[in-house]
Amino acid sequence: MSKFISVKVFRGTLPNEERLGQFAGQPSACFRVATEDDAHVKCFHVSEPPFNADHLEDPDRIKSLVFAYLMFQGIANMEVELLGAELAAEYKVTEGENGGVEIERIK
Structure with a gap:
């Protein structure tokens, strides 16, 4: 595991595009998950609700x-x-003392 993983949560609105179906134009959150050096980055979107x-x-x-x-x-x-x-929250994920995963909110 990297030294830490950064999770940034952005909140906004999905575009009004047909390909998004029922979620078009709806409130949403984007989770940006990255290693500390940004060598590996994944983003995914979640509708609200x-x-x-x-x-x-x-x-x-x-x-x-x-x-x-x-x-x-x-x-x-x-x-x-x-x-x-807009950035709504930021978390830091690290390896726990007993091999588990710890997460803390930093914003």
Whole structure:
């Protein structure tokens, strides 16, 4: 594992594009997951709902969501521009003392 993994969460609106179906024009969040040197970067988008801004207060929920999306390769590769995106939260993921994964909110 890298020294740490950065998770930045941006909130904005999905573009009003037909390819996005029912989610077009809806509020959304973009999760940018990267190693500390940005050598490996993945981004994925989650519509609101099911994602809720209150989820940002629970780092364990964010950790679970990030790892679940990274397991589904096709989801993390979808190209979408998030309109009016603003940084809503930032987390640092590190290896835990007992081999687990620790996550802390830094913004």
